[in-house]
Amino acid sequence: MRIEVTIAKTSPLPAGAIDALAGELSRRISHHFPENLGNVTVRYATANNLSVIGASKEDKERISEILQE
Template identity: 55%
Template sequence: MRVEVTIDKTKPPPSGAIEALTIELSKRVNRQFPDAVIQVRYASANGLSVLRGRKTDRDLIEEIRQETWESADEWFSTE
């Protein structure tokens, strides 16, 4: 399975956030889907794509992505 998260390039996050999000999201998603490959990149809009996954997989990954983003204070530091 391949998971791609896109972030709106007109509203970039702080420096290092893309890399940190990729690492944290990979940890969390790989607990449920060990074969998943995670990519976070800039695009023209925010989005989530799940390739070679079921609808229920996408829904679960969306929940994981949301929880990861909401808990950024715990895993991301700008220092």
């Protein structure tokens, strides 16, 4: 499973926040999905978005809940 979170360029984060966010999301998601070892990418894009590839709809909903925590 591959998880990609995009953050709108219009809402820039402090330096190092992208890496910290990716690390924290990887930790939280691996707690619920142990088979997903750090496959979380966070980057800037034109809009906020969550993309989950290779997972069921229920898994994507659970990952979305984890992201909102």
